[in-house]
Amino acid sequence: MTPAVPEVVLASGSPRRHELLTQLGVAFRVQVSGEDEDSPETDPARLAAELALRKGRSVAALNRTALVLAADTVVAVDDALLAKPRDAAENAAFLRRLSGRTHQVFTGVAAFHGGAEHAAVARTDVTFRVLNETETAFYARSGEGLDKAGGYGAQGLGMALISRLDGEYSNVVGFPLSVVIGLLRAHGVPVWGTVEHAGAPRTGAETTPA
Numbered sequence: 001m002t003p004a005v006p007e008v009v010l011a012s013g014s015p016r017r018h019e020l021l022t023q024l025g026v027a028f029r030v031q032v033s034g035e036d037e038d039s040p041e042t043d044p045a046r047l048a049a050e051l052a053l054r055k056g057r058s059v060a061a062l063n064r065t066a067l068v069l070a071a072d073t074v075v076a077v078d079d080a081l082l083a084k085p086r087d088a089a090e091n092a093a094f095l096r097r098l099s100g101r102t103h104q105v106f107t108g109v110a111a112f113h114g115g116a117e118h119a120a121v122a123r124t125d126v127t128f129r130v131l132n133e134t135e136t137a138f139y140a141r142s143g144e145g146l147d148k149a150g151g152y153g154a155q156g157l158g159m160a161l162i163s164r165l166d167g168e169y170s171n172v173v174g175f176p177l178s179v180v181i182g183l184l185r186a187h188g189v190p191v192w193g194t195v196e197h198a199g200a201p202r203t204g205a206e207t208t209p210a
């Protein structure tokens, strides 16, 4: 009996997530839930998991046989959570807050398949150089940070703001590949053309007779 390879549905509008999943050689469809991201949760790791689960749940309900993946990235500095800046002025304020210190990026990835759901969270510590006002204003005006949690993109010009990363880089840009690859393999989806079961528990709903 060969386990069936489920269709993969990515419940995310993030171009970074599309690109990273494509790079793994996974064929997938995009369906976005448009879930509202408000939550009273203040713990960043729990918030990232909760929002990823919320983003994926409604899409999973519409795609019961597929493996549905959703993600959420949360940037935390001290006790504050930095969402996507509203405008360049708020983006500059975020950068001043991050300048010369270490903050945490958490991405929750949720997987839904055969009626079961599961979320895992990755953490990366990111240290910013001390930024002067000219570079803060320049970066904020570039607009690059506006659609990104924390107000910067480590994959773009924002790379120049960072002096150190502790943890997985792909997690910072919104899709921790170690977690994603583990989830794909656990559900029998080939990564780079290879099916390699991670040994995670499989439910009857995930297998069909060959």
Ligand SMILES: Cc1cn([C@H]2C[C@H](O)[C@@H](COP(=O)(O)OP(=O)(O)OP(=O)(O)O)O2)c(=O)[nH]c1=O
Pocket (backbone or CB within 6 Å): 011, 012, 013, 014, 015, 016, 032, 055, 071, 072, 073, 074, 075, 105, 147, 148, 149, 150, 151, 152, 153, 154, 155, 158, 172, 173, 174
């Ligand atoms: C810190 C950081 C965040 N980001 C991005 C990743 C996410 O797309 C975004 C965080 O917002 P999210 O709410 O996690 O995701 P999204 O709104 O872009 O997409 P969707 O809800 O449809 O899945 O910030 C970067 O691209 N680079 C970075 O360095």
